[in-house]
Amino acid sequence: MTKDHTDTKSPGFSWDAVQSALAGLPNGAGLNIAHEAVDRHAAGPLRDRTAFRWIGEDGDPQDLSYGKLSALTNRFANVLEALGVEKGDGVFACADRIPELYIAALGAFKHGAVFCPLFSAFGPEPIRQRLERGKARVLLTTGRLFRQKISALTEQLPDLRHVILTDAVTADTLAYPDLMAAAADTYAIPPTDPEDSALLHFTSGTTGMPKGAIHVHGAILVHHITGRHVLDLRDPDVFWCTADPGWVTGTIYGIITPLLMGVTSIIDEGAFDAVRWFEILASQGVTVWYTSPTAIRRLMRVPPEEIRRYDLGRLRHILSVGEPLPPDAILWGRAVLGRDIHDTWWQTETGGIMIANTPAVTIRPGSMGKPIPGVTAAVLERREDNTVAVIEAPETVGELGLAVGWPSMFRGYLNEPERYARCFSDGWYLSGDLACRDADGYFWFVGRRDDIIKTSGQMVGPFEVERLLLSHPFVADAGVIGKPDPMIGEVVKAFVVLKPHIRADDDTRRELMAFSRKNLGAAIAPGEIEFADSIPKNRAGKVMRRLLKARELGEDLGDLSTLED
Ligand code: WT7
Numbered sequence: 424m425t426k427d428h429t430d431t432k433s434p435g436f437s438w439d440a441v442q443s444a445l446a447g448l449p450n451g452a453g454l455n456i457a458h459e460a461v462d463r464h465a466a467g468p469l470r471d472r473t474a475f476r477w478i479g480e481d482g483d484p485q486d487l488s489y490g491k492l493s494a495l496t497n498r499f500a501n502v503l504e505a506l507g508v509e510k511g512d513g514v515f516a517c518a519d520r521i522p523e524l525y526i527a528a529l530g531a532f533k534h535g536a537v538f539c540p541l542f543s544a545f546g547p548e549p550i551r552q553r554l555e556r557g558k559a560r561v562l563l564t565t566g567r568l569f570r571q572k573i574s575a576l577t578e579q580l581p582d583l584r585h586v587i588l589t590d591a592v593t594a595d596t597l598a599y600p601d602l603m604a605a606a607a608d609t610y611a612i613p614p615t616d617p618e619d620s621a622l623l624h625f626t627s628g629t630t631g632m633p634k635g636a637i638h639v640h641g642a643i644l645v646h647h648i649t650g651r652h653v654l655d656l657r658d659p660d661v662f663w664c665t666a667d668p669g670w671v672t673g674t675i676y677g678i679i680t681p682l683l684m685g686v687t688s689i690i691d692e693g694a695f696d697a698v699r700w701f702e703i704l705a706s707q708g709v710t711v712w713y714t715s716p717t718a719i720r721r722l723m724r725v726p727p728e729e730i731r732r733y734d735l736g737r738l739r740h741i742l743s744v745g746e747p748l749p750p751d752a753i754l755w756g757r758a759v760l761g762r763d764i765h766d767t768w769w770q771t772e773t774g775g776i777m778i779a780n781t782p783a784v785t786i787r788p789g790s791m792g793k794p795i796p797g798v799t800a801a802v803l804e805r806r807e808d809n810t811v812a813v814i815e816a817p818e819t820v821g822e823l824g825l826a827v828g829w830p831s832m833f834r835g836y837l838n839e840p841e842r843y844a845r846c847f848s849d850g851w852y853l854s855g856d857l858a859c860r861d862a863d864g865y866f867w868f869v870g871r872r873d874d875i876i877k878t879s880g881q882m883v884g885p886f887e888v889e890r891l892l893l894s895h896p897f898v899a900d901a902g903v904i905g906k907p908d909p910m911i912g913e914v915v916k917a918f919v920v921l922k923p924h925i926r927a928d929d930d931t932r933r934e935l936m937a938f939s940r941k942n943l944g945a946a947i948a949p950g951e952i953e954f955a956d957s958i959p960k961n962r963a964g965k966v967m968r969r970l971l972k973a974r975e976l977g978e979d980l981g982d983l984s985t986l987e988d
Contacts, residue, residue: 453615456640457496457532460682462612465493472659473687477522478703480693485522489685492529495603497610499530502602506585508561510535510613511620515559516668517541517550517568520692523589523599524668527563528678532621532640533612536561539623539635542669542881546944547572548891549633551579553625557635557837558582563599566591572944617641623837624671626771627884629873630965635837636671636771643679646775646831650680652795653767653779654711655740663689663703664713670881671771672744675831676713680775686711697725705733712738715745715880717911719752719764727759735760740782742767745880746912747868750788766791768868770854771882772846774831778866790865791858799826802860803851811848820869823858824851874968876905877912883947885915885968888939892917892949895938897925902958902966906951906975917949918971920958927954 464470470490477485487495503514514531516538518524524540531538539557541550550572554562559582564573566588577583577595586596621640625633650656654676662681666672681688689707693699700722704712722730741756741764748766756764768778768791778800780792794800802821803811814821827850836843846852857869876883885903892901900920905913919935921927932952939948959967973980 453612454617454641454644455532455535455612455615456621456643456679457529458612458615459644460679461489461493461496461529464489464682464685469685472685474682475522475525475688475690476707477520477690477692478707487522489682492526494608495526496529496533497608498603498606499526500533500610500612501606502587503530503534503536503561504610505602505606506561506597508534508536512536512560513539513557513623514561514563515539515541515554515557516563517543517545517573518563518565518589519543520667520673520690521565521589523563525678525690528668528674529682533610535613535615535619537620537623537637538674539625540668540674541625542667542944542946543568544944544946545572545669546940546942546947547576548942549887549944549947551576552632552887553635554580554583556632557623557625561585561587563587563589565589566593569593569596615640617644618834620834622674624674624771626671627875627882627887628842629875629884630886631842632887633884634839634842636833637835637837638774638831639834642774642831642834643675644683646829647680647683648797648830649776649779649795650676650684653765653776653781654680654684654713654742655782656681656684656686656711658685660684660686660710660739661689661708661737662686662711662713663691663707663709665691665700665715665718666713666745671774672713675775695721697722698729701725701730701733701735704735704738708737710737711740711742713742713744716743716748716752717746717879719743719748719755720910723752723755730759738762741765742779744769744776746877748789748791753786753788768792768866772833772852772854773825773829774833777825777829787861787865790861790867793864793866798829800824800860800866801826801851802858802866803853805848805853809848811851811853817862818859820857820859822872823854823856823866825854826850827852874904876903876915878905878908878915878950879911881946883915885966888915888917888943888947888949889966891939891943892919892935895935897921897931897935899923900958902955902968902971903949904968904972904975906972914950915948916951916953916975918953918955918958920955 471488473486474489474492475487514536516524528538588596589599592598618639622638623635627633664677668674744767765780767776769776777798778791780786802814803824804821855872888903889901892898899922902918906916908914959970
């Protein structure tokens with residue numbers, strides 16, 4: 424996998440500084456995430472501590488100690504070795520939150536492969552796109568997901584040499600239990616350079632297909648200090664990060680950081696259910712809980728007297744990420760849970776939390792908090808010539824930027840150096856978010872600068888949806904926006920222009936809905952389709968989603984000077 428160290432022309436930033444910051448860390452295996460997260464503990468007093476406890480759909484827990492996790496991830500690294508997987512090769516997983524996915528991730532880190540998780544609610548089209556673009560060499564998945572979404576794709580993916588099924592056997596796949604049984608449970612981690620690629624996450628852009636953000640071993644390791652300063656993890660905490668590893672929160676804070684901190688993590692294999700979540704918090708004695716506004720909004724619908732039936736006495740610290748955390752959620756936390764909810768802000772690209780309400784910050788409901796130590800954030804103005812200026816005046820909206828060189832910075836977009844370079848200007852990384860800063864240094868989220876949709880806390884690129892709709896024989900044109908929704912933030916809404924003679928009726932709408940769900944999956948497919956006579960385009964032919972959105976919201980249409988006609 425190629426890494427791209429585009430010169431970001433930052434004054435005062437050097438990779439040498441990053442390297443020397445790493446020099447003091449234990450170096451048992453070069454600097455390998457899985458060594459630091461698992462083997463280091465397995466060789467010490469935490470050997471028998473539960474690293475992960477999976478709660479199955481039926482409520483039955485399954486525990487893996489640090490010692491057992493070390494042996495199993497050794498086995499998986501040996502499996503990769505036996506399959507001829509080389510350093511830098513892509514090892515992908517598409518599965519729910521099952522133990523095999525976590526073992527594969529850590530085994531891949533040990534072997535020097537690049538791990539890439541794909542959300543199990545993706546349909547075949549986003550899965551194929553990402554496997555192809557990431558040149559996946561190995562894919563771990565389940566029998567059901569393989570049958571439903573993947574088996575028909577493998578012929579189109581020449582780079583994909585091996586598909587491993589966790590729970591089924593077919594003619595052209597390998598069986599995880601057999602491979603693991605045949606593999607040795609000791610493994611010598613090859614020397615790992617802090618700059619070796621470890622983790623790949625695809626994230627949506629407004630234009631073009633999703634981009635693959637690359638993270639390296641050393642960067643992720645250094646930034647795990649957020650496990651102490653933001654998550655406030657202490658010995659012997661029971662931590663529950665509710666995010667799915669298909670998204671970056673679910674790998675960085677759902678797998679890596681809690682292990683580095685030596686705590687026990689709870690993983691719920693089941694789908695969201697408000698009552699079940701309170702049950703888990705109480706019965707597992709969760710002490711630190713990292714969740715999302717979409718989940719919190721749903722939990723807020725449970726009557727307080729029902730919530731009070733659960734003993735949440737061990738819960739010490741609650742955090743949120745992914746979307747704006749509304750002030751009423753904080754007030755609910757105080758009134759019903761008796762605790763503050765600490766908002767945190769970051770992105771796939773940042774590799775870890777950047778702005779937060781740490782335990783040391785007095786919460787201002789509605790604010791994301793302050794930049795954490797080691798991070799410089801600012802509100803920026805983009806000038807016409809692509810340079811930027813820092814907006815010093817408080818309470819002024821601009822683009823949220825980070826000074827280049829923060830510890831967990833992504834190292835590139837896979838095979839797209841130009842796209843990476845476009846994220847930077849004058850030593851700043853431009854986040855695409857709009858924000859303002861108050862006179863006391865608190866940051867307040869305002870919105871996105873681009874058309875990216877946030878639905879249930881997950882990013883959806885409108886282009887990916889438009890492209891799929893355009894591939895349907897009924898569709899002449901399509902434009903996709905996020906329509907504000909009180910529960911899930913935004914719903915994906917598609918405006919569709921039909922070809923002549925295609926009827927704009929419920930049958931057509933149902934057909935297009937079913938087509939989208941089948942190909943894109945529930946995570947990306949539009950929740951609403953509206954027929955339109957035309958899609959507004961600018962002179963360059965770009966869909967003017969801003970206009971579609973303003974029309975949807977009944978707002979002033981604003982500057983129409985670039986509209987084609
Ligand atoms: C985008 C990044 C890395 C966390 C999971 C999402 C939005 C994130 C907040 C917050 C308001 C937030 C931003 C950001 N976002 N945290 N606390 N308040 N908005 O990672 O999928 O890369 O999404 O999520 O728009 O740019 P992601």
